[in-house]
Amino acid sequence: MIEAENLTKRYGDKTAVDDLSFTVVPGRVTGFLGPNGAGKSTTMRLLLGLDRPHRGDARINGVHYRDLPEPMRVVGALLEARAVHTGRSAYNHLLCLAQTQGIGRKRLDEVIELVGLTGVARKRAGGFSLGMGQRLGIAAALLGDPAVLILDEPVNGLDPEGIVWIRTLMQRLAAEGRTVFVSSHLMNEMAVTADHLIVIGRGRLIADCSTEEFIERSTEKTVAVRSPDAERLAGIVAAEGGKADPSGDGLLTVTHMEAARVGELAAAEGIVLHELTPRRGSLEQAFMELTRESVEYGRTEAPAAEPAAPAPEGGSR
Numbered sequence: 390m391i392e393a394e395n396l397t398k399r400y401g402d403k404t405a406v407d408d409l410s411f412t413v414v415p416g417r418v419t420g421f422l423g424p425n426g427a428g429k430s431t432t433m434r435l436l437l438g439l440d441r442p443h444r445g446d447a448r449i450n451g452v453h454y455r456d457l458p459e460p461m462r463v464v465g466a467l468l469e470a471r472a473v474h475t476g477r478s479a480y481n482h483l484l485c486l487a488q489t490q491g492i493g494r495k496r497l498d499e500v501i502e503l504v505g506l507t508g509v510a511r512k513r514a515g516g517f518s519l520g521m522g523q524r525l526g527i528a529a530a531l532l533g534d535p536a537v538l539i540l541d542e543p544v545n546g547l548d549p550e551g552i553v554w555i556r557t558l559m560q561r562l563a564a565e566g567r568t569v570f571v572s573s574h575l576m577n578e579m580a581v582t583a584d585h586l587i588v589i590g591r592g593r594l595i596a597d598c599s600t601e602e603f604i605e606r607s608t609e610k611t612v613a614v615r616s617p618d619a620e621r622l623a624g625i626v627a628a629e630g631g632k633a634d635p636s637g638d639g640l641l642t643v644t645h646m647e648a649a650r651v652g653e654l655a656a657a658e659g660i661v662l663h664e665l666t667p668r669r670g671s672l673e674q675a676f677m678e679l680t681r682e683s684v685e686y687g688r689t690e691a692p693a694a695e696p697a698a699p700a701p702e703g704g705s706r
């Protein structure tokens with residue numbers, strides 16, 4: 390469990406984290422979202438005792454990070470600005486870390502295998518690609534078999550296969566009962582990875598709820614209706630308080646009315662439907678909507694398009 394209580398951190402006259410309180414519970418993946426400069430990395434640094442808050446408190450499993458006797462066995466972390474500029478091999482890099490906490494070579498081999506670096510473990514880590522460096526960072530985070538994981542942008546630099554791999558790994562770690570707290574700016578990815586979201590803007594809490602609820606709350610639901618008699622149906626929907634926008638080819642986008650009601654009205658009037666699909670907004674839309682006020686640099690254009698995340702295995706989130 391991770392607990393942040395009234396966390397506040399200032400840099401000069403800039404308040405990076407502003408009276409932030411939240412709890413991250415075990416057994417699910419909790420996504421940490423916020424526009425650039427919202428304070429995500431600062432919050433993670435505060436949780437990990439790498440920075441001192443001006444006010445408030447951060448605890449991991451009830452204890453301040455600095456008071457953990459063997460921190461790597463309790464919390465594993467991957468920080469965004471990690472960069473392994475080392476002449477050491479990946480194996481030796483992990484071995485040094487393991488030795489500081491009395492972690493054996495068996496576990497070392499396990500994590501190297503787990504992150505898929507077995508073939509390159511003896512190669513110089515400094516020459517690794519961004520994606521391989523990311524895997525090495527994740528291996529380091531997992532070394533102590535910790536119950537809590539704090540991962541800052543773990544999918545950064547990973548290819549699509551790597552992204553699915555880290556998603557599956559995070560979900561598995563959470564299913565094992567661990568606390569998994571992960572920041573990302575890839576909304577589609579978070580939508581299929583995280584069960585719960587903590588969203589911040591300008592250092593303040595904006596939302597702390599399930600991913601479903603976040604999308605539900607912040608985007609308008611629509612219904613896609615296709616009918617050879619779209620024009621007449623649009624009039625009927627409008628007369629009943631809905632709004633139907635035609636977009637050609639017999640397609641209407643209906644708002645302010647549930648799909649069931651549209652179907653009932655069509656049936657009552659003997660209007661044939663070729664499609665009736667409830668649609669909900671995307672996490673990206675919800676995020677843009679909720680954080681509009683708190684984008685730090687007054688950005689007005691949409692963020693760079695993100696490739697759609699493939700559906701998770703065996704899930705529909």
Ligand SMILES: Nc1ncnc2c1ncn2[C@@H]1O[C@H](COP(=O)(O)OP(=O)(O)OP(=O)(O)O)[C@@H](O)[C@H]1O
Nearest residue numbers: 400403404405423424425426427428429430431432
């Ligand atoms: N060491 C520092 N000195 C001065 N200002 C800082 C420092 N670290 C962070 N900040 C400022 O604090 C605010 C929060 O930064 P932080 O890196 O925590 O945000 P973030 O949500 O992680 O952003 P991003 O998504 O861009 O990584 C920003 O305005 C940033 O410029």
